[in-house]
Amino acid sequence: MLMKVTALGVLLCCGQCFCQGVVVNTKGLPEHGLMLNAPLNSNQGGIATYQFEFQNLNSKRVVAYALAWTYIGPGGRPVTTYDNFYSTQEFLDGGVPHLVHDPPSSHSLKPGEKRVISPISNKPAGFSGQLPPPGKFLSSHANDASVTLALDAVVFEDGTLVGPDNSNLYSKVTQELKGYDDLLKAALATQDDNALLAMLKSTGTLSNSKILTNPANADPQKFYTYHKAEAARMLEAMYKARGAAAARDMAGKVRYRQLPTLRKI
């Protein structure tokens, strides 16, 4: 009897939840001309429910941004994941050679430009994992009550950053540049060749790529260590291929000075 009554309750509850569909919310930054438009073909269901449009109505070019995806399941507890979209090059002062090849940003949005945003089709910066296939993504979100897409942080071409920045985009970028820069300074300051190689080897093992499967969800300190280690491994490779002088030469040529205008407003 009790089981039947419970089954009755579960049935009626599920029916109610199912017929509602996923409530789709957006948090653009309209005060800065940064619009997030809800899915245009939401009646189709499926992946169209999660295809948003990001439009830059500001007069300045967007060079980087962070998205926050918040899903609320049937239990009512929100789960937020972040995606960062940027190229390190956009945050550097001057056109100097770079240690790590980072092409000009494909994440930028010119004034008036629009971009379709989806959790399964936009690969964030530094993301080394696999984006979920549509079927898997949809089945894992089949019972969600709502999805909210928010612009967590946006950086304009003049270096100004707007938005709450809960994903610490600002701190991560600055820590990344500091990690590179500190390693280069340390390399230049180490006169002895053997000591240089030992330093590069030990620093290079401090962090590996597995730590940053999705950098957007890593903390800034890990970001610093990861990029310092990455720079050390690259200099070590140069040292082994062409010797200590070449490694020092490389360390002397590249610069990771932060764009002086980068600031939160």
Add this chain to the structure above:
Amino acid sequence: MKARAVIELAANVLTIAALAVAAGVGVSTLVRHPANSSRPGLHRGERLQVSGLHLKSGKNLIIALGSKCGFCAASVPFYRQLATSAPSNLTILAAFREDSPTAESFLRSRNLDLQALGGIDFSALKIAGTPAILLVDGNGKLLDFWLGYLTPDVEQEVKRAIGAQKAG
């Protein structure tokens, strides 16, 4: 024994009826709403239908609650912090779909000193569930919103957004 048999029969009939209703609802839902279909929700910057809320000039924080909502009850300490740290230009309203006496009873029993508003049409406010927090200006323009049971980080974000006088 006879009474037990009658209860069993009634339970069976109710279960079959519920299955039939659920199947009907499910089929019609599938026809009208394909899998992962969506409903429009809240969009920062839009203007909400706020008749009946009697918004004040400045900022208004609408906390949507339900008397049977577990996360609402669990969030009461946070709401109390909001109430005590709100700046003077912020009005906090506790909105309920249920009637005013139920709303007032919920707040009073939890020692929550907020203005209660009962009988609010949540669908007009595009609120699909409780708890939900909406920050709107005096004209109903949606400045920001937070849905569901909030983590401590997000609670801090709410405090920053309202310009709370004491960061708790």
